[in-house]
Amino acid sequence: MTDLTAETTRSDVTSIEEAIAAYRTELTGYCYRMLGSSFDAEDAVQETMVRAWKSFDKFEGRSSVRSWLYRIATNVCLTALEGRNRRARPMDLGGPGVPEVSQLGEPRGEATWLQPMPDALVVPEDGDPAELAVARESIRLAFLAALQHLPPKQRAVLILREVLQWSAAEAADLLGTTVAGVNSALQRARATMADLDTDRGDVLAEQDQELLDRYADAFQRYDIEAMVALLHEDAVLSMPPYPLWLTGVEHIRTWWVGPGAGCAGSRLVPVRVNGLPGYCQYRRSAEGDGHDAWAVQVLELREGKIVGFTSFLDVASWFPLFGLPLRLEEGEPDPVPAPRLPEVRPRSLLADPADEIAE
Structure with missing residues (x-):
């Protein structure tokens, strides 16, 4: 250094x-x-x-x-x-x-x-x-x-x-x-x-990867019962920027079956976010010809179950932060997240550093 x-x-x-x-x-x-x-x-x-x-x-x-x-x-x-x-x-x-x-x-x-x-x-x-x-x-x-x-x-x-x-x-x-x-x-x-x-939530353990794989598979198939089976009894679901949050397996199941049913057919790209496992979710477009960015999911795990499920919905801000596109075309392979820090200095400094330093 x-x-x-x-x-x-x-x-x-x-x-x-x-x-x-x-x-x-x-x-x-x-x-x-x-x-x-x-x-x-x-x-x-x-x-x-x-x-x-x-x-x-x-x-x-x-x-x-x-x-x-x-x-x-x-x-x-x-x-x-x-x-x-x-x-x-x-x-x-x-x-x-x-x-x-x-x-x-x-x-x-x-x-x-x-x-x-x-x-x-x-x-x-x-x-x-x-x-x-x-x-x-x-x-x-x-x-x-x-x-x-x-x-x-x-x-x-x-x-x-x-x-x-x-x-x-x-x-x-x-x-x-x-x-x-x-x-x-x-x-x-x-x-x-x-x-x-x-x-x-617990520190992510090696055996939790199986849980995450099961979750990703179940969500992309939108198998509600398989998803519910992975929830802790006091699991919490939230969706900023909306203030509503739900707790308990039955309320979350009802949401996924009802208002959340539009997530059927989604694609998930795994990411590491906030020290936790997560996924950038692409939901099938209304025209059915591809998938559009929908949410950044952050999962909290405890005792081998999902205890927290947060979906950040402001995708225009979050997906570029992860280095991911806002749309996946039909048949396009999953992208690889590539978060990038911005320039070390503003472009005004990069253009002529001596002038800026001398101020």
Whole structure:
């Protein structure tokens, strides 16, 4: 991993770019945990990179580049969270409903909801297995929803200390506070999190792959009984941006047989999303000549059953995030998901980096 020191010159553009690129994935993960939004996280990292480029002359090398970038990213996120409501899952906004289209409710705006995120954009490809496991668990939807209940600075402390394993002294230095202040904030954050459901679902085990294969086969055949047999008794189904959510096997069965019956004949492309198994669902087009993007499904598993089933329906946003097309033609093979990070720097910087840095 490239690092920078005080001796690195402003004209050493290649080294700066390499350093920024080296931390891009973990910074995106940090901002995503802070903000709960894929696109807000992307914007926050982009802003972090721009600020880093423009203020590099003030970087004296007393801390690592990693710490310096995290300090900038934290300030960007704290500013972004000012005056904002917490993002939520449908289950956070009210009680369960009944499986009728009339109960869907009006779709709520993008800012209401937690958003899905491909693992590949926020979890490093390699590293210590224990650290990678924590990285995946800390982007699960239940954990992210719980984080949203914390005040922004408590949220930053919890992520820095318990997810990224920073010391209290390191976190205090980054946040401009004391070790005692960090420890106090962490204690309050832990107390809040302990009262919330952050553990909905088990860590994916090797034997769960058989369950996922059975689910994908049953869903693509739209075999309702086979699908229902895979559900945990207290399974939950939700469909952002609609506030309706359902719980229990019978309500979910009724939905799949009734309003959800249009999913018959769908194709599923497996993805890794929010540290969980998932599928990008293509539903058969009305003309019957292909399949159109319909939903990103995120599955939560417990005790060898599906306990959570979330379908994110804003496909125009989510499918490109996974590097997938919005349509599959008849007979076309399944595409391979290829999530891609945006450019390390905005094109304005790429065009003439020296001019931008000199501002």
